[in-house]
Amino acid sequence: MIYPLDDARKEITSLLKKVLSQLEYDCKVKLEIPPGGLGDFAFPCFSLAPIAKKSPNDIAKDIAKKIEKGKWIEKVETNGAYVNFFIDNKNLKNSTIKSILINQKNYGYLAKKNKKVIVEHTSANPNGPLHVGRARNPIIGDTIVRIFKAAGYNVESQFYLDDMGKQVAILAWGVNNLELKDVPKPEYSKPDHQTVGFYQLASTLMGKDEKVSKQIGEIVKKSEEGEQKAIDLVHDAYAPVLKGINESLNHINIAVDKYVPESNFVRDKSVDFVVEKLKQSKYCGKEEGAFYLDMEPFGIQGRNTKFVFLRKDGTTLYATRDIAYHLWKAKHADLLVNVLGEDHKLESKQVEIALNLVGAKMIPRVIFYSFVSLPGGKMSTRRGRVVYIDDLIDECVKRAYDEVKKRRGKELSEKKMKEIAEKIGIGALRYNIIKVQPEKDIAFKWEEALNFEGNASPFIQYSHARACSILSKKQDEIKDVDATLLNHDSEIDLIKKLARFPIVIDDACEGCKPHSITNYLFEVASQFNQFYRDCPVLPEKNNKLRIGRLALVDSTRIVIQNGLDLLGIVAPEEM
RNA sequence: GGGCCUGUAGCCUAGUCUGGACAGGGCGAUAGCCUCCUAAGCUAUAGAUCGCGGGUUCGAAUCCCGCCAGGUCCGCCA
The missing domain is CATH 3.30.1360.70 (Arginyl tRNA synthetase N-terminal domain)
Known part of the structure; x- marks a missing residue:
């Protein structure tokens, strides 16, 4: 291409x-x-x-x-x-418009590379619903997936499922030992919300009652030893939570291709291979029966530079299994990308060093994001101090509905308004999260999350709707286009913006910078609005010029639609 | 105590990797624009010691050093 x-x-x-x-x-x-x-x-x-x-x-x-x-x-x-x-503007105008109109949904997409990328994202503990603190993870991850696809890669998204840790063991104990009437009442009927109360109560009890704590420890130990019964017990407990998480993701246009349970790597013994390899390393040491790698020669500093990968009881740790997971991923891909919270930076570095020590062919490229905090501080599922993703989605859609009703309440049916509100609310949510560089901290404020004007998704969707509105009223067929007639500054600037789209995709992919897409689309929409002001399309008397403008409107529509698609946002035909 | 990340107008943010032409936007504020394709729009005005202090360079928001503030990590947790 x-x-x-x-x-x-x-x-x-x-x-x-x-x-x-x-x-x-x-x-x-x-x-x-x-x-x-x-x-x-x-x-x-x-x-x-x-x-x-x-x-x-x-x-x-x-x-x-x-x-x-x-x-x-x-x-x-x-x-x-x-x-x-x-x-040469004449050449650029004609060839750009032609390229867009020919390629349609594929305009901007780069040539197939015949390379596979595995993008790991979200990978949240399945002990409760997703909360806003980690909302950036699936949204950044999914946007990366879409950008890599557009840049010509084959992409698979994976959710690494922590089914062996303490968090899910607490949940499993809770589900099997507590009464429904005793747990906090959920606000949503979704299965993850129905289940999280058991986790919260169990977590509290564990802190007070040593017997409970011991029983939970048993579950952890048995599943880490690979005992099928324990793994199944945990699986049955988290399955509804995962189902709920998946529903939330689907609701914001995110599909995960594969859920990969951590226990796979214990069961297939690949983690044992990792342990054996690491034991042979010259950086390996033994302390009170546990094995560790000395991280100091690799530039890791702090109070403790020992990375323990095997406990004294012979079981492995999360990071050890993560190494096995990465070796497995490397066998199935040409490039690995991970989206992780900044709290995983050290673990990720340890995994990277260990991967090099065991001779891994591939080291993942990692995008770290900072947390979304509440004005008062951090969110916590355990303490119930959270804004759930579902709360945020509902609030965004509700607010979008109010806006639609205010503007179009008299002309549109209830059903139509609901449809539009869904597209706008979810678009606003995804856009607001993706438009900021991942590494910046965000303090979550409703008034900002629900901003519907200026540099926000509805602004871009609105431009798209305007373009569609013009196209729906046109009498002419868009053919024999002479784009050289488009000589107004607003027209030339707009075409030049549209011409940049493929380069923007390439840069966003190369630099793993999803936020550059939002900036670009904002510029396109803004430029289109200026064109809309300066160059009337349908009232234009000159046939050739009118058709040229229609071609430009259609081209803008295509670029905005393709661009929003990269962000997982639907481009509405009216709003 | 140490590591890593962040610090750009009242608020949010792009640009920082790869130094370059007056630091772009948005929100909010003020003043205008709907007998004309959807005003979720457009135009104009005001608003910036680019955290602070040194250094390198013809040239620094960008690179180097020191400091300050916020986030995050330094578990035989995940």
């Missing part, structure tokens, strides 16, 4: 390289995008000054003089130390 703007950039790069080698300047060609009106691409010459022993301004002039005219270059100018390239 070759896209116009990318093609133009390649041409400029290669012509530049040619000139630089003629002048015998040895440097990398890094193109910048200049500010408004100064061209489409720019090459700064500052760094050449010491090599050429000339002022950067003169170097820029020398280079500009020697650049040949190519298929894409219309004009080369200098501005101080910059060589500015102007792309």
Whole structure:
């Protein structure tokens, strides 16, 4: 798949390289995008000054003089130390519009790479419903999945299921030893909400009653030893929770391809292989019967730099099993991506070091996100101090419904308004979470989460709806388009934005930066709104121009729809 | 005590990896725009010691060092 703007950039790069080698300047060609009106691409010459022993301004002039005219270059100018390239707009306009209208749903998507990526995300303890503190995980993860697919990879998403830990053992004990009437009453009928009360009460009892604590310890020990009965007991306890979590994920357009239980790696003995390999490492030590790796030589600092991977009772730990999981993943993929909370940074580093020690061929690329906190502090399932994802989803949809009703209550049916509210509410939720870089802390505030104006999903969805509205009223067929007639600044700027989409996808994938997609879409929608103001489409008398504008409207619709799809957001035809 | 992450207008944020043309946006504020394709929109104005202090460089929000503040981790937990 070759896209116009990318093609133009390649041409400029290669012509530049040619000139630089003629002048015998040895440097990398890094193109910048200049500010408004100064061209489409720019090459700064500052760094050449010491090599050429000339002022950067003169170097820029020398280079500009020697650049040949190519298929894409219309004009080369200098501005101080910059060589500015102007792309042939006629060519760019026609080929961009053509590319979009031909490719439709695939516009922006990159050529197939024949490589498989496993994206691990969410992997939450199945002891209760998902809460907002970790809401970034599935949303970032799913967006990454979609971006990698668009960038040409085969992608599988995995949820690593912790079925051996203390958290699920507490839940299992609770479900099997407590009465329904004694546990806190849930607000939702979803199975995860119905079950979490048992966990909360059991957790409290464990703190007070040593007998309870001991029984829970037994469950943990037996499942870590791989005893099937214990694993089944735990499985039956968390199954409804997982079902509920999955429902929540589906509700926000997230589908997990595979749930991978931790116990798999105990049962198939692959974790024993990891233990044996690690024991052979020269960094391995033994202390009171337990085996550890010394992490200090690897730059890990702190009070305790020992990474214990085998307890004195011979059972493995979470991180040990995680190593086995990663070895297994590496066998089935060409690239691994994990989305983890920042609290997992050390564990992840330990796993990475251990993977290198056991000779793993692949180290995962990890995206860490900071927590979403409540204004008063951290969320906690155990203490019930939480805003659940389901609360947030419901509130967003409800608020969206109020907005729709306020604006369109007189013209739309109840059913239609509900449909639109669902698309907008969930879009707003996903957008608000993804638009911020993962590593920034977020303090959760309702008024921000429920923002429906400005840089938010409804703004973009609204532009899409506007485009659809125009297209639904058109009398003409969009064919024999002459995009060169689109000469208003608003039109040219819009087309240039649309032309950048494939590059945006590539960058977002390369840098694992899902938030760059939201920024781009906001710019597209904003530019479309300016076009909408400046260039009436349907009232335009000139047939050729009207059809050209219709083609541009349709092209914008396609880019917004494809872009929102990358974010797992539905593009409504009306709102 | 130590490691890692974050710090950009009243609030939120892009840009930081890969140094470059006046630090882009949004919310909120103020002032305008619906006999015209959906005003969830558009235009204009005001608002920034880029946490603080040094350094490197022709050039630093961006790189280096020190400090301050917030988050997070330093379990034979997960």
